[in-house]
Amino acid sequence: MKIVIMGCGRVGVLLARILDSEGHKVAVIDRDSQAFGGLCEEFQGRMIAGNGIDADVQREAGMAEADAFVAATRDDNTNIMAAQVAKEIFGVFKVIARIYDSEREHIFHELGLKTICPVTVGAFQIRNAILADTLRRIPLEAANNLELIETALPEGLDGKKVRDIQSPGEIRVVALEREGLSIIPGGDTLLKSGDTITIVISRDVMPRLQALIGIKA
Amino acid sequence: MYVILVGGGKVGYYLTKTLLSEGFEVTLIEKERTIFEKLFQEFKDSVVLGDGTDIRLLHNSGAGRADLLVSITGHDQDNLVACQLAKRKFGVAHTIARVNNPKNEDILRRLGVDTTLSSTRIIFNLIEQEVAAQVGRLQEAAARSRE
Numbered sequence: 001m002k003i004v005i006m007g008c009g010r011v012g013v014l015l016a017r018i019l020d021s022e023g024h025k026v027a028v029i030d031r032d033s034q035a036f037g038g039l040c041e042e043f044q045g046r047m048i049a050g051n052g053i054d055a056d057v058q059r060e061a062g063m064a065e066a067d068a069f070v071a072a073t074r075d076d077n078t079n080i081m082a083a084q085v086a087k088e089i090f091g092v093f094k095v096i097a098r099i100y101d102s103e104r105e106h107i108f109h110e111l112g113l114k115t116i117c118p119v120t121v122g123a124f125q126i127r128n129a130i131l132a133d134t135l136r137r138i139p140l141e142a143a144n145n146l147e148l149i150e151t152a153l154p155e156g157l158d159g160k161k162v163r164d165i166q167s168p169g170e171i172r173v174v175a176l177e178r179e180g181l182s183i184i185p186g187g188d189t190l191l192k193s194g195d196t197i198t199i200v201i202s203r204d205v206m207p208r209l210q211a212l213i214g215i216k217a
Numbered sequence: 218m219y220v221i222l223v224g225g226g227k228v229g230y231y232l233t234k235t236l237l238s239e240g241f242e243v244t245l246i247e248k249e250r251t252i253f254e255k256l257f258q259e260f261k262d263s264v265v266l267g268d269g270t271d272i273r274l275l276h277n278s279g280a281g282r283a284d285l286l287v288s289i290t291g292h293d294q295d296n297l298v299a300c301q302l303a304k305r306k307f308g309v310a311h312t313i314a315r316v317n318n319p320k321n322e323d324i325l326r327r328l329g330v331d332t333t334l335s336s337t338r339i340i341f342n343l344i345e346q347e348v349a350a351q352v353g354r355l356q357e358a359a360a361r362s363r364e
Contacts, residue, residue, distance in 0.1 A: 076298075
């Protein structure tokens with residue numbers, strides 16, 4: 001694939017090296033040519049010094065033929081604008097913008113940009129590392145207000161039906177692991193102690209889920 | 218009529234002054250504390266310290282009932298994002314962005330900004346008119362001297 005990366009910070013550099021070593025045609029853009037120093041000597045890709053929101057700089061980086069564009073500077077708004085230029089002006093198929101501010105990320109995601117918020121991802125990973133013995137919360141990338149919850153079946157739900165803990169449009173049990181087997185349960189499936197259940201919920205009903213199934217977060 | 222201005226540089230300053238004197242309700246958002254403090258001395262509660270592309274700040278500044286948002290910072294990407302948030306998140310009817318790099322004028326319009334203003338472009342157009350007028354005067358003078 002032909003991939004253009006804007007922003008040669010830690011993530012941009014590592015991403016460029018990974019993709020380059022996999023044989024992709026990589027071009028990197030950074031305002032500061034010194035930032036290219038982070039790329040190792042083996043880097044085969046092209047390096048363009050310039051402002052990545054400038055359509056001429058994007059064109060020089062080969063955006064007209066690019067399959068993917070990644071906006072990973074430290075400035076959210078620069079990433080948002082550059083991503084939209086790539087998408088709307090050059091018609092790049094896969095465009096990803098890194099956005100630190102989770103609220104801003106949420107909105108631009110809703111407006112159709114493919115976004116990654118390292119703050120949200122990092123915070124949930126750390127939360128899960130600390131609280132792995134209760135339940136795991138995994139924000140869904142494709143649907144910003146939805147989360148996957150993975151938990152051991154709480155005591156008291158043994159013998160209940162999946163239907164009993166579901167709520168239409170808000171809470172749904174999507175997977176169940178029992179004695180090493182993974183199954184997709186139906187409403188009538190009986191829950192057994194020792195099960196690990198995976199639930200998809202709308203984030204705002206998290207308190208209700210906790211009350212409903214007696215999980216302490 | 219309620220107007221939100223993003224960016225308290227020279228343009229933002231004089232625009233706030235003019236709009237207030239004409240009786241508009243204005244909120245000017247400025248990011249830099251030192252600049253904000255100077256503006257605050259003159260405009261008091263019409264100035265807010267913060268990032269005009271921050272959703273919570275826009276919300277607290279009453280973006281939901283604003284009739285117009287004008288973003289005039291020195292960064293085209295910030296002006297674009299302020300206008301897009303105003304329009305799509307808060308339903309502001311009209312957005313105006315200052316464009317610093319004239320090449321971005323068309324791009325910002327394609328990305329949803331209602332009106333773009335490029336001072337470079339405006340001054341360039343004036344210079345062009347002036348040059349054309351000068352050339353015209355010279356040609357007339359030359360024609361007269363031949364007669």
